[in-house]
Amino acid sequence: MSASLAIETKDLGRIYKLRGSKKETRKELVALEGVNLTVERGELFGLLGPNGAGKTTLIKVLTTLLAPTSGWARVAGKDVHTEPDLVRPRINMVSGGESSGYGLLTVRENLWMFSQFYGVPSKEANERIEALLEMVGLKDRMNTKSSDLSTGLRQKMNIVRGFLTEPEVLFLDEPTLGLDVGAMRDVRKFILDWLKADKERTLLLTTHYMAEAEELCDRVAIINKGRVLACDKPSVLKQRLQKDALFEIQVSPLNGLTQQNLLDQPEVTKAAISETETGAKLSLSLVEESALARVINLFTQKDVKVMNLTKREPTLEDVFVDLVGRSMAEEEEHGQP
Amino acid sequence: MAAWLGWVIESNWTDPFLFAVYSIVKPISGAAILVIMYGIISQGNYESALFPYIYLGNAFYIYVGAVMTGVSWAVVDDREHYKTLKYMYIAPIYIPLYLLGRGVARFITGSIAVFITIAAGILFLNVKINFAEVDWLLFFVTLIVGVVMLALLGLLLAGITLTVARHEGFIGEATAGALYIFSGAIFPLDVLPEWLRPVGYFMPTTYWLELLRRSLVGNVAQAFPTLANFSNMEILGVLLALSVFFGTVSIYVFRWCDARARELGLIDRTTNY
Numbered sequence: 001m002s003a004s005l006a007i008e009t010k011d012l013g014r015i016y017k018l019r020g021s022k023k024e025t026r027k028e029l030v031a032l033e034g035v036n037l038t039v040e041r042g043e044l045f046g047l048l049g050p051n052g053a054g055k056t057t058l059i060k061v062l063t064t065l066l067a068p069t070s071g072w073a074r075v076a077g078k079d080v081h082t083e084p085d086l087v088r089p090r091i092n093m094v095s096g097g098e099s100s101g102y103g104l105l106t107v108r109e110n111l112w113m114f115s116q117f118y119g120v121p122s123k124e125a126n127e128r129i130e131a132l133l134e135m136v137g138l139k140d141r142m143n144t145k146s147s148d149l150s151t152g153l154r155q156k157m158n159i160v161r162g163f164l165t166e167p168e169v170l171f172l173d174e175p176t177l178g179l180d181v182g183a184m185r186d187v188r189k190f191i192l193d194w195l196k197a198d199k200e201r202t203l204l205l206t207t208h209y210m211a212e213a214e215e216l217c218d219r220v221a222i223i224n225k226g227r228v229l230a231c232d233k234p235s236v237l238k239q240r241l242q243k244d245a246l247f248e249i250q251v252s253p254l255n256g257l258t259q260q261n262l263l264d265q266p267e268v269t270k271a272a273i274s275e276t277e278t279g280a281k282l283s284l285s286l287v288e289e290s291a292l293a294r295v296i297n298l299f300t301q302k303d304v305k306v307m308n309l310t311k312r313e314p315t316l317e318d319v320f321v322d323l324v325g326r327s328m329a330e331e332e333e334h335g336q337p
Numbered sequence: 338m339a340a341w342l343g344w345v346i347e348s349n350w351t352d353p354f355l356f357a358v359y360s361i362v363k364p365i366s367g368a369a370i371l372v373i374m375y376g377i378i379s380q381g382n383y384e385s386a387l388f389p390y391i392y393l394g395n396a397f398y399i400y401v402g403a404v405m406t407g408v409s410w411a412v413v414d415d416r417e418h419y420k421t422l423k424y425m426y427i428a429p430i431y432i433p434l435y436l437l438g439r440g441v442a443r444f445i446t447g448s449i450a451v452f453i454t455i456a457a458g459i460l461f462l463n464v465k466i467n468f469a470e471v472d473w474l475l476f477f478v479t480l481i482v483g484v485v486m487l488a489l490l491g492l493l494l495a496g497i498t499l500t501v502a503r504h505e506g507f508i509g510e511a512t513a514g515a516l517y518i519f520s521g522a523i524f525p526l527d528v529l530p531e532w533l534r535p536v537g538y539f540m541p542t543t544y545w546l547e548l549l550r551r552s553l554v555g556n557v558a559q560a561f562p563t564l565a566n567f568s569n570m571e572i573l574g575v576l577l578a579l580s581v582f583f584g585t586v587s588i589y590v591f592r593w594c595d596a597r598a599r600e601l602g603l604i605d606r607t608t609n610y
Contacts, residue, residue, distance in 0.1 A: 016602065060602065063427045067600045089429040100420035104345055116338050117428040161424070 006169050006202035007039035007062060011071035014057050014226075031057040032226045035071070039219075041168075042199045044191070046217030047206040048316060050332040054226040055206035056095075059171045062204070063093045076168050089118070091169045094162035097177035099154045103147025107138065107157050110146050111164055118165040125164070132160040135190055152183050159187060163194055172205045176212060188216060208328060210316045222320055224331065229323040234316055241314040241322055244269055244285040247292060250308035252279040257302045259326075265298065267291030270318070272327040279307065283327065285318065339438025343411070347442040364399065364450035365457045371395050371523070372462050383463040392464050393550045394522040396454040400447050401516055401542060404484055406509030407443025408491025411436050412498040416607060423605035433591055436495050437488050444484060466553055475569060476552035479576070483545035486580035493587035496594030500603060516542050525563045541579035544572045 012035040018027040032054045039045040047055045060066035062075055064084035073080045076090040101110050108129055115125035133139040136156045146154055155178065162170055172191070176184040195201055207213050213220050214234050221231040230237055254273070262271035262284065270285035286292060289311075299306060321327055375391060376383070415422035425435060458464030491509075498508050517523070519533070520542035526534050537543050547564050551572075564572060598604050 060605070063423075065423055065426055065599065065604050066602045067596075085429070088427055091427060093424070093427055095423075098420055100424065102342065102346070102419050102421065105342075109345075113338060113342060114424065114428065117425070117430050119429070 004041050005038055005074075005077070006041045006043065007037065007045070007073070007075050007204060009035050009037045009058075009062075009071065009073040011036065012058070012061065012068055012073050013070035014054075014061060014066065015069045030226050032061070032068070035223075035226075035228055037221060037228065037231065039202060039204060041202050042195075043218045044195055044203045044205065044216055046213040046220040047204065047223055048208065048210070048213045048220050048320070049206075049223035050208055050328040052332065053208075053223045055208075055223060056173055057226070058223070059093065059173050059204070059206060063091060063171055064088060090167060091171065092118075092162045092165050092167040093171040093173065094159050094175055096155060096172070096174040096179075098158075099151050100158060101146045101154060101161075103145060106143050106145055107133070107149070108142045110157065111161055114161050115164050120165060128164055128166075129160070132163055135193070136160060136186060152179050155179060156183065156187070159190070163190075166201075168200070169202045169204065172203060174206055174208070176207070176209065184212075188212065191216060208332075210320075210328075214316055220316065222316070222323060224320075224324050230319065237316060237319045238314045241285065241318050244287065244314075245289045245292075246312055246314055246318060247282075247284045247286065248310045248312055249282045249284065249295075249306060250276070250279070251282060251299065252305040252307060254280050255302045255304055257299070257304055261298065261302075262295065265291070265294050267294065270321050270325075272321050272330065274327065274329055279304075283318070283321065285322070339435045340441035343407070343439040343442030344445065346414070347446050360446065360449055361453055364396075364454040367399075368392070368395065368454045368457060368462065372458075389464055389466070389554050390525075390550060391523045392458050392462070393455070393553060394520075394546050396451050396458065397546055397549050398517060398520070398522040399450045399454065400444070400484060401487055401520075402510075402513045403443040403447025403450070404440055404487040405491040405494065406513055407447075408436050408440035408488055409494035409498050409509040410443075411439035412495045414439075416605065420605075420607065426604050432595065433492055433495075433588070436492060440488050440491055444488075470555055472552040472555070472569075475548065475573075479545060479548040479552060479573065482573075482576060482580055483542075483549070486541050486545065486576075486583060489580070489584040489587040492591050493583070496587075496591035499598040500594045500601070516540060519543070520546055521563060522546055527562050539579070541576055541583055544576040544579065548572050548576060 012032055013030075014032040016029040016031055018029055035054075035058065047058065049055050057066065061068050062073055062080055064080050064087050067081055075087050078086040078090070080087050102113075105113065108126075111129045111133075112122070112125055115128070116122070120128070130139060130142070133142055136159065138153060138156050138160070141149060141153060146157060149157065155175075159172075159175060162172065175191070176187050179187065191203065191205070195203060205213075205216060217234060219232060220234050220237060222229045222237070259271050259273050262268050262273075262282070267287040268284060268291065269287060270283075272283040274281050284295065286295070296306065317327060320331075324331055371391065375388060379385060379387070382388075412422065415425060426432065455464070455466075459466055494509050494512055501508065519526075519529075519537040520540050521537060522542075526537040526543065529537060544564070548569065551569055567575075
């Protein structure tokens with residue numbers, strides 16, 4: 001393994017055995033399959049995929065919480081399964097969307113306690129705690145019991161807990177999940193500032209927010225049903241679609257118009273439909289712009305009115321649709337076991 | 338650090354006054370129920386040697402529930418309630434030591450309860466202990482060996498708790514309840530059916546409670562038939578041997594369960610506590 005790699009996985013797999021009723025045979029859920037990834041030191045690497053895609057499972061394996069069922073993974077050059085004791089001092093993790101922490105302890109006490117588990121000298125720990133809480137706008141609540149914090153503030157406390165120990169590799173699992181827009185912006189800025197401060201720091205971020213991945217990540221792996229479908233810089237991933245013309249069309253109720261109807265049009269290469277309060281939003285990928293006329297004609301036949309039409313640049317969502325055949329929202333709704 | 342955390346959790350769940358009242362009233366209430374039951378059954382014969390036997394057995398048994406389940410409960414508490422177990426697991430700490438540390442707080446609160454129970458027994462409930470005749474060396478050696486043994490048994494339960502995703506909260510209580518019957522805490526093992534007695538003889542808690550009682554009330558306890566033919570040193574030897582045996586088993590069982598929990602993905606599994 002190269003010394004510059006922060007994370008490396010080879011044919012990594014994880015299968016869960018699910019218990020059914022006594023009459024049923026045991027079912028298996030493939031959470032990860034043949035995952036091959038390399039993350040350089042100093043990279044902000046994103047794992048992008050819908051809920052249930054395997055992102056959290058991969059993080060659990062990489063943070064030594066879960067044993068892989070096949071393949072291997074190394075973090076900071078150490079095997080997560082056979083050398084967990086060597087991996088742990090070098091990593092930390094934050095999971096979003098949860099309010100973990102000891103409610104009876106103050107914010108400072110919670111953070112200080114975890115810093116002690118990592119051997120940070122007490123004085124230095126207190127300095128770091130104050131500085132980090134200042135950065136996330138939580139310093140004035142330092143001596144508040146964490147049970148008295150709102151969910152968002154508690155999540156900020158947990159984010160500080162992850163950064164406090166200055167890990168070589170930090171895993172952020174949906175760190176902005178459940179946060180309001182302002183808090184999300186604060187957290188994203190904080191992440192970027194933290195990485196800029198030391199070029200050796202590596203961060204692996206999972207998200208199902210496309211914009212977050214595009215804004216933050218140096219490289220992104222798109223993952224679905226436990227498999228990595230593509231991995232590259234966001235700009236490179238999007239380039240693969242730039243030969244197509246992308247349109248976003250807001251329409252009245254669909255009157256039986258289906259995704260298949262759209263795909264049946266010869267010039268339509270991708271189509272995703274998401275329902276809205278007033279009708280539906282269609283994301284279409286067309287071979288050439290002139291094909292739009294046929295699509296509009298189809299709408300007319302189905303008595304579907306166009307309320308808004310926008311031509312736009314491709315996003316990672318389009319890349320996902322291109323790879324999977326449907327949007328992340330649709331995949332979450334239909335595609336998971 | 339873990340002991341400090343445990344103490345904060347144990348002592349800060351309510352205001353200090355209520356905590357103090359709870360710490361005093363709970364053990365005294367428990368002892369009072371036992372004394373009343375004994376009084377009814379024995380028709381008020383508090384002079385019988387059986388009375389201090391039962392009373393002290395019950396008092397010291399508080400440690401079994403406190404220390405043993407205190408260690409294993411930390412798994413439930415951190416995994417289900419505080420959702421921090423996964424963060425403990427990825428921290429560079431030795432998890433068994435962390436769990437044992439969490440049990441220290443329960444040892445402290447348990448010690449307070451034991452002291453209050455015995456003090457109340459002496460002051461108000463006719464329990465007779467002649468402090469001039471107490472074998473303090475035997476008492477403290479036995480107490481320390483026993484508490485270490487209970488903590489290690491707690492580690493065994495913590496391991497099992499790790500591998501159980503539902504109803505894990507009952508494991509500690511169920512084990513403590515079972516040991517109550519098989520350790521001669523409130524009745525001699527001879528009362529049990531003959532085929533059940535070997536279970537009690539195999540439990541280190543049986544010898545631990547016997548030695549604690551002997552160190553405090555001497556011959557009164559020795560008058561009971563179960564272990565009457567054994568000297569204090571013999572019982573201490575058996576206690577040490579069984580403690581080493583169970584301690585070793587506990588460490589290996591915990592390691593196995595820990596690896597199993599990692600294989601099954603149970604370390605951070607919650608069941609909506």
